[in-house]
Amino acid sequence: MGKQITGLDKEITKKIGQIIARIRRNKKVTQVELAEMLSLDQSLICSYENGTRRIPINQFVKIARALDVSPGKLLDEAENSNGKIPTIHISRRFLKRVEEMEQLPEPDKKAIVRTIDALLLQYKVKNNIDDKDKLLEVLGIEHEKG
DSSP states (O other), X not given: OOOOOOHHHHHHHHHHHHHHHXXXXXXXXXXXXXXXXXXXXXXXXXXXXXXXXXXXXXXXXXXXXXXXXXXXXXXXXHHTOSSOOOEEOOOHHHHHHHHHHTTSOHHHHHHHHHHHHHHHHHHHHHXXXXXXXXXXXXXXXXXXXX
């Protein structure tokens, strides 16, 4: 079983899931249909929408494309929501790289994710960072608490 989502992650995950569900329903697409478009199981889509499971960035991009919205629009909606969700600004440049990664074969995508994970872990260990807010700040990702 995966690591439990808590605190800030849980709030963000839930809000993004709610936005995806709303856009999906507005486009008259069922969870089953969205799952089929993405070659995923419907229960995974349900978990994403309920906020019980984090959406990997590559799946986030695929979901946005399947719903015919930009990943940036989904993030903007999360940012502009009335809830007390913190704002995290992800650069368009970064999202563009993720979209380009989607064109790569699956083993290459996994290698890139492993590399990123290793670099982040190395950075956290080197700088003795265990606080997520501090890590976001040090990495230059704008972050406001709601």
